[in-house]
Structure formats: C-alpha cells, structure tokens
Amino acid sequence: xxxxxxxxxxxxxxxxxxxxxxxxxxxxxxxxxxxxxxxxxxxxxxxxxxxxxxxxxxxxxxxxxxxxxxxxxxxxxxxxxxxxxxxxxxxxxxxxxxxxxxxxxxxxxxxxxxxxxxxxxxxxxxxxxxxxxxxxxxxxxxxxxxxxxxxxxxxxxxxxxxxxxxxxxxxxxxxxxxxxxxxxxxxxxxxxxxxxxxxxxxxxxxxxxxxxxxxxxxxxxxxxxxxxxxxxxxxxx
Numbered sequence: 409x410x411x412x413x414x415x416x417x418x419x420x421x422x423x424x425x426x427x428x429x430x431x432x433x434x435x436x437x438x439x440x441x442x443x444x445x446x447x448x449x450x451x452x453x454x455x456x457x458x459x460x461x462x463x464x465x466x467x468x469x470x471x472x473x474x475x476x477x478x479x480x481x482x483x484x485x486x487x488x489x490x491x492x493x494x495x496x497x498x499x500x501x502x503x504x505x506x507x508x509x510x511x512x513x514x515x516x517x518x519x520x521x522x523x524x525x526x527x528x529x530x531x532x533x534x535x536x537x538x539x540x541x542x543x544x545x546x547x548x549x550x551x552x553x554x555x556x557x558x559x560x561x562x563x564x565x566x567x568x569x570x571x572x573x574x575x576x577x578x579x580x581x582x583x584x585x586x587x588x589x590x591x592x593x594x595x596x597x598x599x600x601x602x603x604x605x606x607x608x609x610x611x612x613x614x615x616x617x618x619x620x621x622x623x624x625x626x627x628x629x630x631x632x633x634x635x636x637x638x639x640x641x642x643x644x645x
Contacts (some may be wrong), residue, residue: 497590
C-alpha cells in the first residue's frame with residue numbers, strides 16, 4: 409500500500425484559499441497526477457486543501473472524503489518563555505534543541521509545554537483516524553509502528569492536507585517524534601510525500617518513506633518553489 413500525503417498549494421491564509429501562484433501550483437500538480445491509479449482520496453476541511461485537491465479530483469473517478477482530523481495541526485501551547493499562546497511546532501531553536509523529551513516519540517506529548525495545549529489528545533485523534541483508514545484496507549495497528557496484514561493491498565491512497573498534520577501522521581508511522589519533523593524538516597506547497605508498506609515478515613508490515621517533499625511538477629512547469637512556511641531562501645536550482 410502507498411500512502412501519499414500532499415501539502416496544499418501556496419496558501420492565502422486571509423481567505424483560507426490559495427494565492428494566484430497557488431492555483432498555478434495546484435494545476436501543475438493535477439497534470440502530474442492525472443494518470444495515477446488512486447483508490448481513495450481524503451481531504452482536510454480547510455479551504456486551501458479543498459481547492460488544491462479540486463484540480464486533481466477532476467482527473468480521477470474517485471469521490472473525496474473530508475475528515476475534520478485532517479485539518480492543520482495548528483493547536484496552541486503556552487510558550488514556556490513568554491507565557492503567550494503559540495503554535496506547537498514554532499519553537500525557537502535555542503529552546504527546542506535543549507528539550508530532550510520533545511525528541512522522544514513516547515514522551516513529547518507528556519511534556520508540560522505540550523500538555524498546556526492538550527497536544528496528546530489531538531495527536532491521538534489523528535492516530536485513530538489514520539488507523540481506521542488503514543484497518544479498512546486490511547492493515548491493523550499492533551503498536552510501535554507495526555501492522556498486522558489481514559488483507560494485502562497495493563492501493564494508492566491520497567491525502568490532501570497540511571504540513572503539520574502530515575508530519576504528525578508520518579511521525580506516528582515511522583517512529584519519529586513529530587516535533588522533530590516540525591522543527592527540522594520542510595515540505596513546500598504541493599510537495600508529495602509517499603510512504604509504502606514493507607511486508608518483510610509474513611503477516612506483518614511497517615511503513616517506510618519512499619519520497620519526501622517532491623516537487624518535480626513545479627520544476628517541469630517552470631514554477632518556483634514557494635517559501636511558505638520556511639524561514640530562509642529556498643534553493644531553486
């Protein structure tokens with residue numbers, strides 16, 4: 409099974425849609441994906457994800473399902489330095505790098521800072537939602553990133569959502585604490601991330617990253633990579 413996570417195109421947050429550039433990105437993505445064999449599509453309820461998905465969905469004979477738990481993982485915590493609310497992945501490096509528990513896949517949501525925003529509860533809802541989809545396709549969660557294969561599947565399942573929630577799901581599936589991904593990795597708008605199930609043991613599967621943040625469709629369409637969500641110049645070559 410292939411799980412394909414696609415970040416929405418360049419957003420216009422003021423109207424929860426896309427910028428003019430974002431619409432160009434979404435159309436180039438649709439051109440790239442038009443020949444994909446897609447079994448199911450799941451979409452965030454947020455406008456920027458819905459608008460991005462709309463172009464690709466025109467090419468597939470698949471009806472998308474919208475889930476609230478696929479909305480951006482933008483929940484606030486109490487900033488440990490200022491006491492003000494802030495998004496849980498937007499810590500300054502000086503603070504984050506010193507917090508060993510935030511790097512631990514089993515402890516990060518038990519830290520005081522994450523408890524201040526109930527991040528563990530939100531993370532659990534994402535896990536439950538994803539596990540439900542995988543179970544419906546024959547992959548039953550056993551814990552610690554391992555799945556029982558009750559029915560093998562070669563399907564391609566696509567998620568149109570956001571950077572934060574994609575990293576929450578990827579962290580869960582690969583055993584990486586999501587804050588490590590939130591703080592240390594970047595995927596540009598319309599970046600494609602693919603995790604494939606590897607069934608190296610009879611009846612058991614684990615997911616492994618095959619492709620991370622790919623934007624070949626933008627390069628081929630001569631559309632620059634968007635810097636949205638990044639704090640330094642993007643290497644465009």
